[in-house]
Amino acid sequence: MLDLLSLQKEFLLSHIKEGDAVADFTMGNGYDTVFLSKAVGERGSVTAFDIQPSALESTSANLRRNGCPENWRLICASHDRANEFIKGKIKAGVFNLGYLPGSGNKALTTARRTTLPAVKSALEMIDSEGILLVAVYPGHPEGAAEGRELCEFFSGISRYSFSVTQIRLLNSPDSPFFIVAEKAH
Secondary structure, eight states, X not given: OOOHHHHHHHHHHTTOOTTOEEEESSOTTSHHHHHHHHHHTTTSEEEEEESOHHHHHHHHHHHHHTTOOSOEEEEESOGGGGGGTOOSOEEEEEEEOSBOTTSSOTTSBOOHHHHHHHHHHHHHXXXXXXXXXXXXXXXXXXXXXXXXXXXXXXXXXXXXXXXXXXXXXXXXXXXXXXXXXXEOO
């Protein structure tokens, strides 16, 4: 069976290298932040966002527990404010939409009103030969609506700007899927 997480990492690793600047726009418990931190190494930088202080605490502990280099900056702010904190270009950006795993609060999820502006802003930050990866969780009403809106948005992007791919299990419509936008050369 297709392992979506491994496939996401392969896509990211094909674009990032040690020393790159990257962003985790939805840090959650920090698993993507840890992966990105190790991938870009001591000379790289990771900027990660979440609106929940508990996410920053969990991510900080996760980064330290996993021996990550001190190349990260955790910001308690919505992902739609990322351009206030990231001033240069990034080689990769990751969105892992939905709710904070383990929080017990499934009512607090990413939402269309901030996700689409955040994704649009993130695309402007992507450097040449960079990548934006968006994991979507359509198993709840807001996630399904978020997914439809994002698919419609990405479908309208010129293929001369970004090559956009969707990876989805066709026979499991409520399963998570992801969208990859790779900057055209």
